Amino acid sequence: MKDNIAFPVVYKQDDEVSSGNLLELYKDMILGRSFEDMCAQMYYRGKMFGFVHLYNGQEAVSTGVIKALTEDDYVCSTYRDHVHALSKGVPANEVMAELFGKETGCSKGRGGSMHIFSSKHNFLGGFAFIGEGIPVATGSAFQSIYQKQVLKSTKQVAVTACFFGDGTSNNGQFFECLNMAVLWKLPIIFVVENNQWAIGMAHHRSASTPEIHKKAEVFGLPGVEVDGMDVLAIRKVTLEAVQRARSGEGPTLIEALTYRFRGHSLADPDELRSRDEKEAWIARDPIKRLSKYIIEQRIATSEELLRAEDIIKNEIEEAVEFAISSPEPNIEDLHKYLFAEN
Template sequence: MNANNIETCLEYTDSKKLDSDTLKILYKDMVLGRNFEDLCAKMYYRGKMFGFVHLYNGQEAVSSGVVKALNHSDYVCSTYRDHVHALSKGVPAKEVMAELFGKETGCCKGRGGSMHIFSAPHNFLGGFAFIGEGIPVAVGAAFQSLYSKKVLKEAGEMKVSVAFFGDGTTNNGQFFESLNMAVLWKLPVIFVVENNQWAIGMAHHRSSSVPEIYKKASAFGLPSIEVDGMDVLAVHNVAKEAVARARSGEGPTLIEALTYRFRGHSLADPDELRSSQEKRFWIVRDPIQRLKKHILDNNIYSIDQIEAIDQEVKQELDEAIDFAINSPEPNVADLYKYLFV
């Protein structure tokens, strides 16, 4: 990839390019993300979660495809739609669910909630309530990776940072400033635009003078690529190339993944602005069903093996719900405990 060679991946990728173990990892991770979010909706409407909760249904191919191309030591920055990114990065489902319940056993001790999932042990640098906030954080993490490697002579591979954000964010100043800095210093960072076509209730094509977001990168000489964000294999292949490029010291990449959220902006959104025709167009391209069909059509796994994976996920989530429900509430005496180091 280079700035003058923009690629578009719209055809479903041949699964034979990836080994069966990788396909299993991708499928299970997407199923985990989808079912986790469905459970969140149930718990929210039962009054177990409060505030705003933004679900990721439909976009799982982006999270799984990108994050599963990273190492454990690499960094990820998310948005307010952060549950599934955290799960893909390895944060245990029970810790994320407990956090959403506001429990002491949550990954942020119940102090973060839905929009602020964070886990230092997994180098998951957090969800952010305001658009664009996570991008400079990812750039900062990438700078320390480069500094540690080049100046402090740290052993091992260069650590890569990934910033996830939506299409609405790409009209924000922090987006352009961060792209410029990343290219200027050749930072090991990957910018992933999850273009789900809508910024809350604003259609993307109505809000940007350049609807093709990946083209904006050319102003900075930044390599960019547009990929079918409903095809986890295409996303994964593109991500692996970008990760290899960043890790080898060649600098950043921008990936625009064309995707769609199946639910409203948040669980408080009646979702009346999007047409039923538009929704149907995207729902038939469900990334989980597409991968499942491709696996079965190519005899990579049997239907029994697929159902066994589904059952593993169900059991994991049943345990996560039980863990969250039975975990203790934060102690009022600890109200100021985590304000200062």
């Protein structure tokens, strides 16, 4: 495995990140971590069914990218989609209810863990098969420039952020869509969440060129490698990619080097990864790193951060109560929502 756990812990607060923004980034990461921890509890208590893939450890990527976007921008996710949806503004109540298969869920209880969707929040959905969302995101970016160039929209060009894992970068959809995005100068940001493992396959064992960002060069778009455990570093490269996309210069490929703290899914005993490897990455927990920085810069005290965490955890407990008390879908509505209604 490539040794990418030696990145220095360096935060540089620039003009783009105010003290208020730092606290919002921290709260968003806490929301994602706490939500996923609660999902694990509910899954093992038999409240959730099917496959559930948690995001613990990768929160800096979701927060760093999505919080650099606007409400009008789009996000396309994977089967590890809960936290992406939360960062995009989908309420915790609706995401939790969806995981419980309830009618009040953001996908009306029809999608479950791997198919979180919200048109209101321009969240294009989670996708169960790897690479499945990349063409959807490419289409989203195409409609953005179509709105501007053909339909003469006066709004700024909407950017699409497309998330996928390191294993997906060896699939055909990835290469085909990189080519189209550059050819048409689409406003899209391809975000590779390289958590080092594709289910049970170590990344360096499955890629002839482990540095995924270098694959961008042959298609003519920028490829950027960034420390995926550093939310401010991710935010910085994302803001640059957003500016490039909005100005008509085309796509960017961002490879965020990160790590998932849990197994591939909650059904995975996680016996393939070494203890030393896991401990080395857990020591670089992105939430603890940002917390340390905030306290050292006297932006907030540890007590203030703990109070913020308590508020968020109460919000998640309320989401569980909301999900439990919500109605099940009616059997008569089995085929409802399959097609758009007039």
